[in-house]
Amino acid sequence: MPPQNPSAWITAADVARKAGVSRSAVSRTFTEGASVSPETRDKVQRAAEALGYQVNMLARGVIQRQSNLVGVVVKGFDDPFLQSLLGPITHQLALRSLAPLLMDASEPAQLAKSLRHLLQYRIAGVILTSGTPPIQLAKEYLRLRVPVAMINRAPDLEGVDVVNSDHFEGGAVAARALLASGARKLVFLSSDMATYSARLRGEGFVQTLAPAVQAGEVVLRNIHASGATYAGGFDATRALLADAQTRPDGVFCANDVLACGLVDGARQFFGLRAPEDLQVIGFDDIPMAGLSAYSLTTLRQDVNALAQSAVACLFERMAEPDMPGRMLQLPVTLVTRASSRS
Amino acid sequence: MPPQNPSAWITAADVARKAGVSRSAVSRTFTEGASVSPETRDKVQRAAEALGYQVNMLARGVIQRQSNLVGVVVKGFDDPFLQSLLGPITHQLALRSLAPLLMDASEPAQLAKSLRHLLQYRIAGVILTSGTPPIQLAKEYLRLRVPVAMINRAPDLEGVDVVNSDHFEGGAVAARALLASGARKLVFLSSDMATYSARLRGEGFVQTLAPAVQAGEVVLRNIHASGATYAGGFDATRALLADAQTRPDGVFCANDVLACGLVDGARQFFGLRAPEDLQVIGFDDIPMAGLSAYSLTTLRQDVNALAQSAVACLFERMAEPDMPGRMLQLPVTLVTRASSRS
């Protein structure tokens, strides 16, 4: 019987003693791909099991000059789409024995400090998601050769991998869908402070409609909401729908929350309904879009694929930090629901 | 001028050399409360700044037998209430120079391994949120004297701090509100696999109604949905509302998503509306509850206070691991919206 709670934390030396081998042997047993005989490994594993030994990842990290931690930087925790990304990212990291160290980038004042904080843990890489701004700060990671992967961001940095949904094509699909279902007075609704993704969605939409606009078959307006939020969409309805003359019969929204706000505002302020009075298409396919209260037609981003690709890129870059940056474009899917006609 | 990128990672020895002091002095400068003269500290800080030195938290962790990492264990990332807890928890940890290491407990098979994985980082503590099951696994943390704090869980473990909303009182408030607004045929709707929180909410509701029920003034039924989800509430409407004879005029739901599903199902399947045909009260006050599509009367949990208290408890326990477990009860607030009458 081992002594009572000798210090709770068992070290490799304890295991070595119990197994009658050297500390090196213990280390090798718990190191992927190290050469150790089956018998030795067996003895070590039994001893480790009995003692409840856990490799001290901190000590390992000191030696290897790197931890198994990956910084996951998000801007706030309120955006439903980003929330839906967190699960898949965590899952994909876990598959590779990596763990997510969460960091909130929503307070610009704290941002630099926060990103530096991650560095103190010698993170194996960092994932920057959509709204996170610090193009400048990302450079510090690059200088230290910390792998960086970005999701839904402009590919404006050398040596980082960028995984994006095909926002442009999504906008184009929305345009075609609305045209095909007879809409002729169209609007693209986005935030006044549009992200890279939102801009691309708008461009796909606008460029696809351009011929019809030039032919005079279609009218198209860009409307800005005060933020890419539910409230933004809700409030935008006043400017958008007040004048019955210019009232659109089809609106493509830069994202789903905006679209849901629009649907509710239209109903509440003007008694207008989708799709009877105006068709509405969103972007993302967040859970809310599928609720029967909204039944929103939208372009679905594949969060699992985004997470999978981003983590895979990061993982490859850990082995080869200096490889040139890659740019992946993932397809989006039109999910047709009741807010538009098919 | 320092050599070009000598290894990118600067060590305390580099700083000591540049500042003309010992490594001890550098260490002390970056250690809270260590005794170092203002002049020395100044020299060190200047050198560190110039070199871009970052303390290696892994090495520090080895010495101190503990990291600044806190395990945050959630069951899945889909529950809106838990999602809303993540931001405040991260924020509160950051205030104390702690960082959240995320762990998903939704796959029971991986759970034990995941929790053990956290141990390998010598986490300073762990926060277990609502649905996470592993009462048994939590004991391993206790054995190793890793501080444990729980949010919205049964206080069934010695030596851990539990921070709960006052679910019972919330249920009681819901009961009184429905009674006061004239409802007499009441239902408590919860999942068939109710959590501790949900059970307490139901008990508060039921016990408060008991006198009226015994006096024959009120009819009360417990209905189980197939899961505490939107779909659960949506589907439950059939069993709940099909019979016009027994149809309730007031429903208290164990949480908001359930309530939103109920509202949509009632409208869609039976053309019934809240509050005209039946009043509905939820629990949590997730963002969806405030949308004009639902305008759900609900009992608001104070996520900031929950996070603040849980992290504060954890922090105190880090200094004194053997202090007896505490149980905090935080008040909830009735938020009256259009789904009930006031």
Add this chain to the structure above:
DNA sequence: CTGAAAGCGCTTACAG
């Protein structure tokens, strides 16, 4: 395949 030894980057008594 194996073990003894050196070393990772840090903190912390210890002696001054």
Add this chain to the structure above:
DNA sequence: CTGAAAGCGCTTACAG
């Protein structure tokens, strides 16, 4: 207050 030294728990050439 300060520095030299020991030590944390691990990995990794090195020699066998």
